[in-house]
Amino acid sequence: MGDLDVVTLIIIGVNVVISFKGFNDRAFFEKYKFNSAAVKRGEKLRIISSGFLHVDTAHLFLNMLTLYFFADVVIASLGSISFLLIYLISLLLGNLLSYYFHKDEYHYNAVGASGAVSGVIYAAILLYPDMSLYMFFIPIPIPAYVFGIGYMLYSIYGMKNRIGNIGHDAHFGGAVGGYIFTLILVPQLFATSLFMVILLAVPIVLLFFLQKTGKI
Template identity: 65%
Template sequence: MGKLDLITIIIIAANVILSYKGFNDFGFFERHKFNIGSIRRGEQFRMLSSGFLHADTAHLFFNMFALYLFAGQVIYEVGQYSFFIIYMGSLVAGSLLSLYFHKNEYHYSAVGASGAVTGILYAAILLNPEREYYFLFLPSRIGDVDLGIPGYVLGIGYLLYSIYGMKNRIGNIGHDAHFGGAIGGYVITLILSPWLFETNLLMIGLLALPILLLFGLKKAGKI
């Protein structure tokens, strides 16, 4: 389980307060959600403000619960200040990738902290790529078989699924924001923790593969 450091509490509180404001004030929600047309008319603040709004309480809960699970790992490795930079940078990176992929869809809208949270997830995996993760509500072992999934497998698998989701527009999910957040988490963590190039160079390369694949597919016009 994650650890509730002060910065995590502040971020969760900001998400809860602003999301509930949006739940009860339609005008506030509409003025601050991610919307391509509004952003292209100059309202770039939406690329940040939309990350503190959510569609409903379930959306808010799952994002904040995921943040709770992974925030402590990142804070332990890089400190609260760097964690905050990764979180906010990932949020913006998620919005930028959404803007890049939907720039001509003027009515495209989105909300949620998913990009920022995915950035924290990818940062946690980059910092401890061989740490094993387990599914909630499922046993960690069956007999002598360990059901843990190494972090780098989880990270690569998640981004490959995100590419599939983007290509096929699966569900009402901002797969591009998730992917952009992961890119933000990956790049910013490497900038803030250059020692990783000495200790985890192979994993850095492996975790970059889905990112290279995405832009390769985009260049080829297949996504």
């Protein structure tokens, strides 16, 4: 992990340019951030544009660093175009899920590439579930599928309990986007990794159940 494909470099560059424009131009930031009321009024562009804005340099750096580590895993298997589609679909689905849960909260705002990055992470995990991940605070390698399932379950917990100033629903929606589109692109995973496909679907089914029963 860690090579920079041209498409990855372009995505990072676009995020940096748009984010820094937002840092220095408050009117620009306000015009293109995700806001439930504005989207409901018909400003649909915000669903996409907000995914390229960030709150500050730390927020931007963390998202781009994570993308840097996982992008080449997906590109190596699926190619640059498919990677780009996963990124954009995950961004879109993440913000659409945010809108679904917050459409009546007119003061709900959100920015960041986290949904798109979550989709890339989940795609990489689906393609290479046995790869090991190293976390800053855990000195031993973690299987990718354990991280992926834990990440999704924590997102559900965060959505249910409104933990922190974090768009847990965008993270979850983005991961779902990465999961579904990767399976569309690589349907043979149903034959070669059926157990893992089912296992990674557990948090998605759980969210659907909680939403249908009114518990989230």
